Amino acid sequence: MTTRVALRRDAGRIGPESGPWIRQRQVAKIWGPPDPASLAQLVDHRDVVLGWGLLAPDADIPLRLVQFGDKPPAADWFERRLASALAARAGLGLGETLDTTAYREVNSEGDGLPGLVIDRYGDDRVVQLGTPAMTARRAAILEFLRPRTPGQIFVIAGEAAPDAAESVLEFREHGLWFSCPAPPAQKTGAYLDQRDNRRLAAGLAARAGGPLLDLGCHVGGFVVHAAAAGVRAVGLDQSARALSFARRNAARNDLTERTAFVQADMFGALDDPALAGPFGVIVFDPPRIATGSQGRERAVAAMARSLGRLVPRLAPGGFLLACSCSHHVGRADLDAALLGAGPHGFTRVHALGPGPDHPVWPGHVEGEYLRVNVYQRRDT
Ligand SMILES: C[S@@+](CC[C@H](N)C(=O)[O-])C[C@H]1O[C@@H](n2cnc3c(N)ncnc32)[C@H](O)[C@@H]1O
Known part of the structure; x- marks a missing residue:
């Protein structure tokens, strides 16, 4: 029935x-x-x-x-959509070279598979089952993935159910080496959605002559990319585990000398001497601070307070990347947070989002979550 x-x-x-x-x-x-x-x-x-x-x-x-419409999906719709999602990544050139080996292969509604996320990390895969319907299809998903996965498959189902605590995922991103914790971890292990923005920020930092500061650096992506582009870079996070991976990633790429990491609250006083600046690029990449539309105003006010502390540390002509990974905090809210930070001359030079491995189904506005506004300090 x-x-x-x-x-x-x-x-x-x-x-x-x-x-x-x-x-x-x-x-x-x-x-x-x-x-x-x-x-x-x-x-x-x-x-x-x-x-x-x-x-x-x-x-x-x-x-x-x-x-x-009234026509039901074909009996094999599920396997067909899995295969189509993987083929779509190949069509985007992902997986083609060993330069970048971590990317999202299934992005829930964006791939017509609501509730399912699959991320590839080198030989391994992480599967996130976000709804009862996807949990019920666990066996079919694993059956599809097993012959295609040379390494391990980690499954996250419900609240942080660890399948392999203490394991490590290894991958390359635009030619650099990275590792991150396997689940249980933040996201599926790393924030793959900012991959292309990390490379762009590194280019801006190199042009500005550095240094780069990343608040909310997680496993050090922005920092390692900037250091590889030849400038000094500082990462801040409150998670000791994330920072231990960040240091390890800097070392793996032979960049320890150009990098520094600080354990602190990004919404706090930011009084560590390593954070004094002036910086050529500042990345403000907080966790999701508004989970509903009610939290929006509070989130904007908190961001404005932090940006108020950061903006004076940005060199003239430098770049500020203000990020929101909450659907409820949009580009205009990021603009409002910056304006609330004080009377500074800034222009918005880039409006970025996640990479093409995070597709959005037209009509699914909630699928639009990561916004990265890049501002340039003009002081005119
Ligand atoms: C959206 S992620 C940043 C991703 C990172 N920039 C990257 O490129 O991989 C947010 C980061 O903020 C950290 N975090 C959360 N609350 C924080 C706080 N109050 N102070 C400092 N870091 C915090 C988390 O540990 C996480 O690494």
């Missing part, structure tokens, strides 16, 4: 442009077994079939659509 999710009369227009998420407040009733392993049918209040999706009956988003 097919489970059916019936919409309320006032659910609003549903179609590709409204995105794949159906929210609890739009749902009138769910008929049939609440089985996350099978596809559920979405119907409107007149019983017209609008699409097919993955069920999580008690969640805020009880249905994530995988196909619009």
Whole structure:
């Protein structure tokens, strides 16, 4: 029996442009077994079939659509989408050279596979099962990946369930060597979404003559890239574990002499002498500080306070990268945080996001999360 999710009369227009998420407040009733392993049918209040999706009956988003229209997806839709996601990365040139061996292979809704993330780290893969429907498909996912994975497969399901604590993932990024902790860890191990921005920032730092400061440096990506481009670089993080990997990554690339790391709170006083500046590039890359739209104003105010401490440490002509990895804090909010930091002459010179291995399905606005605004200090 097919489970059916019936919409309320006032659910609003549903179609590709409204995105794949159906929210609890739009749902009138769910008929049939609440089985996350099978596809559920979405119907409107007149019983017209609008699409097919993955069920999580008690969640805020009880249905994530995988196909619009009355026709159900083909029986092998799941394996076909996995294969298409991997082929799409090959089409982008990822995996072609040994220069970059870590990238996202499945980006949830962005690949038509809501709730599933698969990241490649060299020979290994990390699988994140974010919904009951994906947890129910664990065996099928592993069956698909095993013959294609020369190394280990780490699985994150629910709240930080460690499959292999203390393991290390190794990879290369634009020719540099990196390692990061395998799950349980931040993200799937490293922040792959900033890969191309790290290279861009390193180029800006080299042109500005350095040095670069990265607040929220994690395993040292921005720092190592800048040091490899020939300038001094300082990383700050509050996580001792992240910093131990950052130091190790600097050493692995023979860059220890040009790098320094500080354990501190990025929202704190920032009074360590290594943070005094002036810096040619400052990267402000905080964790997700607003999880809902209600937290937006507080997040902007906290960023403005920190940027207020940082902006005077930026050399004239230098670059500030202000990052938000919260869907609720957009580019205009980053602009507002900078304006709130004080009357400084800045222009926005780049509006960046994640790399092409983090695709967004048109209509799924929530899939838009990482924004990186690059400002240049002009002082005119
Ligand atoms: C979005 S990640 C930064 C990613 C990193 N820049 C990169 O390129 O890989 C945020 C980082 O901030 C760190 N962090 C979280 N809260 C912090 C705080 N209050 N002070 C300093 N670091 C913090 C986390 O440990 C994490 O490494």
